[in-house]
Amino acid sequence: MDSLQHYGAQLLAGAGLTLKLTLGGYLLAALLALPLALLLYRRPRLLTPLARLYVSFFRGTPLLGQLFLLYYGAGQFRPELQALGLWGLLRDPFNCALLTFSLNSAAYQAAILLGGLQGVKAGEMEAARAYGFRPVQLYRLILLPNAYRIAFPALGNELILLLKGGAVASIVTLLDLMGQTRRLFSQTFDFTVYCYAALGYLVITSSLVWLWHRLERRLMRHLQPAAPPPTQRLALSH
Template structure:
């Protein structure tokens, strides 16, 4: 076992780093786009709302692996068009296809999380801000968004964890993330402990993220923490 770890640990560590990079990049890009998408989602105008609803329904209602195949293999059906547009170099790289798919998938979930958080903001606080003469820009910046992000924070942590674990499907299109490197190592050894070691690495990464997110939650809710140990007030991210 020690010889196995010594031989394949660099390979698995490289895959783990790739998994972390894919997750962080896709989740961060999705987080940036989720806010304007969620604002469009709650508009009364059907022109603004319906396209976002269709997008969310598709990416939340279909398997991640099917979305990955549609982007990676489906783009090949439009190769002449993509070459004319100068996009073929992007879509021919499985890493880019995985990033695009995971970003869109996470965007759908984060948009719904933020939509629910925005609509959960106390109407009384909004009315009080309007009575003070705040315009919509100030209202969102100083009242709605700070409160919405506090409400959404635990759910956003869970979405990051789900994307971290769900991203293992990237290995089916030859992305050498942790699962891809694990499959490669297993093909050379046929030793089932390869997958056991990969599972432990996923567990370490996930647990580290949960601990970091929990500390971030405690900081965010530091003014609301009750002194009584029998009354927990934090809803922390879990795996």
């Protein structure tokens, strides 16, 4: 317990940075994933190959390699980035990690959303068209809500995977939870700090899973069978 009191402040600061990177990257990825999924779903002739290439690249290469490519590769184009006003953004390791996590997660979220879009029943779409829904109404009221309901559990899994995979951010000098753990171990050689870090990841992951399940139950509450009336429950108990 003495060691936990000694390391607690640094580990909590690292956990805060880990959450900031994970949630920020996930939300930015969600903004990019939707148009990507719609491109893959609608299959326009010119843009579909680019969308497929993007998804294939970020799903087919390791997150660590993508982070190195952006963090160290950006320096090779410093004059061009300065001319565009982007060098101040990309020279910061936090911004590079956040951008890498966003681009990576967007590819996975787009693939998940594509499965949700393809899982919407054709009869629901036909019924909406029969009622005279316009294309925008069809997407906003029928297709997208149902696609997100179908994809919601898998999107939660992607959040957890991003949280755990995001430990690679410590490689580019960021003092997230794993970065703080590595720094403390290098100073003290106390192996218990890794145990506390593992416990910290477990607490964060469990909390996110609990919250996601709560959101899922709320989102799917209309699909749950209604409880029988009291008289019927009494009869069933006999």
